Amino acid sequence: MLRFTLHAHDGAARAGEVATEHGVFETPAFMPVGTLAAVKGLLPAQLREAGAQIVLGNALHLAWRPGEKRVEQLGGLQKFSGWNGPMLTDSGGFQIFSLPGLRKISEDGAEFASPVDGAVRMFTPESVVDLECALGADIIMPLDHLKELPCPRTELVDAVDRSIRWAERAIIRKEQLNRPDVNLFGIVQGGTDLELRGRSAEGTCRLPFAGFALGGFSVGEATESMHAGIAFSAPLLPADKPRYLMGMGTPLDLLHAVSCGMDMFDCTLPTRNGRNAMAFTSSGTLRLRNARFADDPAPLDPNCSCYACRTCSRAYLRHLFLAREMNAAILTSLHNVSFYLGLMAQSRDAIRAGRFAAFRISFERAYGRPADETDGPDEQS
Amino acid sequence: MLRFTLHAHDGAARAGEVATEHGVFETPAFMPVGTLAAVKGLLPAQLREAGAQIVLGNALHLAWRPGEKRVEQLGGLQKFSGWNGPMLTDSGGFQIFSLPGLRKISEDGAEFASPVDGAVRMFTPESVVDLECALGADIIMPLDHLKELPCPRTELVDAVDRSIRWAERAIIRKEQLNRPDVNLFGIVQGGTDLELRGRSAEGTCRLPFAGFALGGFSVGEATESMHAGIAFSAPLLPADKPRYLMGMGTPLDLLHAVSCGMDMFDCTLPTRNGRNAMAFTSSGTLRLRNARFADDPAPLDPNCSCYACRTCSRAYLRHLFLAREMNAAILTSLHNVSFYLGLMAQSRDAIRAGRFAAFRISFERAYGRPADETDGPDEQS
Numbered sequence: 209m210l211r212f213t214l215h216a217h218d219g220a221a222r223a224g225e226v227a228t229e230h231g232v233f234e235t236p237a238f239m240p241v242g243t244l245a246a247v248k249g250l251l252p253a254q255l256r257e258a259g260a261q262i263v264l265g266n267a268l269h270l271a272w273r274p275g276e277k278r279v280e281q282l283g284g285l286q287k288f289s290g291w292n293g294p295m296l297t298d299s300g301g302f303q304i305f306s307l308p309g310l311r312k313i314s315e316d317g318a319e320f321a322s323p324v325d326g327a328v329r330m331f332t333p334e335s336v337v338d339l340e341c342a343l344g345a346d347i348i349m350p351l352d353h354l355k356e357l358p359c360p361r362t363e364l365v366d367a368v369d370r371s372i373r374w375a376e377r378a379i380i381r382k383e384q385l386n387r388p389d390v391n392l393f394g395i396v397q398g399g400t401d402l403e404l405r406g407r408s409a410e411g412t413c414r415l416p417f418a419g420f421a422l423g424g425f426s427v428g429e430a431t432e433s434m435h436a437g438i439a440f441s442a443p444l445l446p447a448d449k450p451r452y453l454m455g456m457g458t459p460l461d462l463l464h465a466v467s468c469g470m471d472m473f474d475c476t477l478p479t480r481n482g483r484n485a486m487a488f489t490s491s492g493t494l495r496l497r498n499a500r501f502a503d504d505p506a507p508l509d510p511n512c513s514c515y516a517c518r519t520c521s522r523a524y525l526r527h528l529f530l531a532r533e534m535n536a537a538i539l540t541s542l543h544n545v546s547f548y549l550g551l552m553a554q555s556r557d558a559i560r561a562g563r564f565a566a567f568r569i570s571f572e573r574a575y576g577r578p579a580d581e582t583d584g585p586d587e588q589s
Numbered sequence: 590m591l592r593f594t595l596h597a598h599d600g601a602a603r604a605g606e607v608a609t610e611h612g613v614f615e616t617p618a619f620m621p622v623g624t625l626a627a628v629k630g631l632l633p634a635q636l637r638e639a640g641a642q643i644v645l646g647n648a649l650h651l652a653w654r655p656g657e658k659r660v661e662q663l664g665g666l667q668k669f670s671g672w673n674g675p676m677l678t679d680s681g682g683f684q685i686f687s688l689p690g691l692r693k694i695s696e697d698g699a700e701f702a703s704p705v706d707g708a709v710r711m712f713t714p715e716s717v718v719d720l721e722c723a724l725g726a727d728i729i730m731p732l733d734h735l736k737e738l739p740c741p742r743t744e745l746v747d748a749v750d751r752s753i754r755w756a757e758r759a760i761i762r763k764e765q766l767n768r769p770d771v772n773l774f775g776i777v778q779g780g781t782d783l784e785l786r787g788r789s790a791e792g793t794c795r796l797p798f799a800g801f802a803l804g805g806f807s808v809g810e811a812t813e814s815m816h817a818g819i820a821f822s823a824p825l826l827p828a829d830k831p832r833y834l835m836g837m838g839t840p841l842d843l844l845h846a847v848s849c850g851m852d853m854f855d856c857t858l859p860t861r862n863g864r865n866a867m868a869f870t871s872s873g874t875l876r877l878r879n880a881r882f883a884d885d886p887a888p889l890d891p892n893c894s895c896y897a898c899r900t901c902s903r904a905y906l907r908h909l910f911l912a913r914e915m916n917a918a919i920l921t922s923l924h925n926v927s928f929y930l931g932l933m934a935q936s937r938d939a940i941r942a943g944r945f946a947a948f949r950i951s952f953e954r955a956y957g958r959p960a961d962e963t964d965g966p967d968e969q970s
Binding site: 244245246248250251281283290505515523526527531535539 | 625626627628629630631632633634654655659662663664669670671883884886896900901902904905907908909911912914915916918919920
């Protein structure tokens with residue numbers, strides 16, 4: 209059973225650690241995204257060296273390929289993927305919103321056509337808990353109903369209320385299975401409607417979840433509404449449980465969320481943008497195909513000590529991108545993931561030292577205006 | 590200046606080491622291929638861990654992109670690529686045979702249209718030495734004239750004689766440049782025509798090269814002719830200089846060549862086949878997309894201790910290939926390169942212990958018949 213220990217508070221921000229069956233991770237924590245049991249381009253040893261302590265997978269995608277029974281027989285997701293540390297699986301709620309294969313959504317659950325072979329399979333709150341327990345991640349998420357924004361309020365209300373009923377069913381199912389190694393989190397929805405966020409939190413947080421998440425952000429709303437929604441919702445989640453902000457965001461988004469008291473994050477930006485030649489650095493983002501880097505001997509970020517920054521110049525990385533060498537994506541993803549993980553490590557240090565607000569201001573000043581950090585071809589997640 | 594030391598002989602096979610400006614590599618040596626200053630999918634640290642001691646690049650491709658002046662200004666190929674060890678650059682002779690961009694070949698040199706921007710550039714024996722010295726590899730190859738087999742004898746004779754004249758011009762050019770850190774090797778051509786091999790060796794080996802190579806094998810001939818050609822030609826190369834067999838081959842080819850007294854090898858098979866889901870193992874090759882691996886918990890090769898074999902099952906790798914995850918190519922390339930490097934390390938040990946013949950027999954017995962090891966989409970090289 210998961211143990212959450214808080215070591216320090218600084219304003220609403222907090223630093224602590226979560227102990228799981230497969231090891232401990234410190235919070236605030238960034239979880240690199242390994243949708244199909246692999247973080248694109250990065251091997252577990254590289255993730256470890258970059259500072260990763262927990263990795264995310266996606267239960268729905270893994271159910272389609274290679275199948276949860278197969279993963280279970282091969283020793284569970286941690287052993288299967290070669291990442292022998294804590295893992296979390298997302299449930300499929302996001303795919304209700306993002307995947308073209310959704311056939312039908314009803315009170316019972318969500319019916320999807322497999323993107324692998326077209327086979328239609330029903331995913332219910334109960335079957336998703338079953339499948340996640342088969343995969344065996346340390347932390348699992350229940351099926352929820354996510355809506356793209358903007359969305360008519362009545363539909364949002366329906367989705368919130370349905371997610372609460374599904375949460376109850378997931379809790380019951382989880383209680384029936386004897387899997388103390390697997391910890392189920394609850395998810396608070398409600399878009400940017402603060403009243404609905406309150407309603408969702410009330411319905412979800414009374415249930416005996418091991419931690420709580422905010423879902424349904426970064427799904428089409430403006431940054432200001434999203435930040436306001438996070439600031440409003442974070443304190444609604446129990447203070448003595450880990451708080452997970454799902455599926456986002458930029459470095460500035462993460463620092464905002466940390467300042468609101470969120471503990472865990474996952475995002476495809478570091479790897480997706482890494483494949484698309486964008487590097488995150490302490491002085492903002494770099495577009496590595498840009499001609500101004502053709503002869504630049506500097507590392508991606510002079511303040512970074514990751515493997516890419518120790519061994520490669522911007523000129524070398526630009527060359528690799530232009531030559532379509534896969535090492536371009538690997539090295540830039542490695543740097544970006546290291547950068548996100550470093551941001552969390554610096555945040556933890558700052559919180560423990562009671563200087564998180566100053567750290568955040570100083571980071572934001574050096575980082576500059578958030579630009580077009582989220583573009584580029586989409587990654588399945 | 591390169592120093593070659595032989596430590597042991599076992600029949601015609603020999604074990605030794607080559608000391609260069611950027612470090613020492615042991616022979617027999619396998620050189621992973623990093624055509625464009627990157628071994629596809631593998632970072633220098635991974636190559637080092639896999640046992641690589643020297644890496645190959647391609648002067649012609651690097652002249653086109655990013656350009657030799659740029660690499661020179663950025664500190665040379667070793668620093669540029671992040672591989673701070675010995676490197677060798679091939680010259681472009683193979684591209685005369687393999688690239689569609691060849692415009693014209695004359696006594697003066699070879700004219701190519703750049704695959705990057707179409708610009709036509711003349712490569713002469715002199716300009717290729719200049720460009721390779723700008724790149725700054727520890728060992729460089731002169732421009733030679735390579736013919737695809739089968740080929741009319743008169744054309745082969747012309748190509749051999751021209752290669753000798755070009756070798757003389759390369760030597761003269763190299764003498765004019767004050768670059769004792771860069772070592773020029775000669776190349777013996779002649780296809781499978783043993784008389785021509787003799788004529789080429791006679792013309793080439795009287796020149797003051799730092800080492801000698803066999804080129805023009807594995808360009809369309811049958812395996813038996815190739816093996817006979819190598820067996821015939823290897824002893825024609827001076828015994829006190831490193832002997833390099835260019836651009837080939839399978840594990841069995843390499844053991845044959847080692848038994849003939851060859852010291853250095855490069856080949857794209859481990860990385861190219863790695864990207865195409867074929868693994869080399871001590872009991873033969875595996876096609877990782879095959880359904881029989883779907884639930885196979887074994888590593889690629891139970892006798893291998895590479896990172897992939899320590900952390901991944903065949904089932905996991907099959908899953909990654911089917912899901913088109915880039916880590917599939919990375920992990921399988923890592924294993925294959927480790928396997929080739931391990932084969933050389935085992936050969937060195939066996940030669941030092943005077944049991945190379947027995948080692949070769951035992952390896953061949955376990956490896957089985959050479960199958961279709963060279964198919965799959967072609968890789969530029």
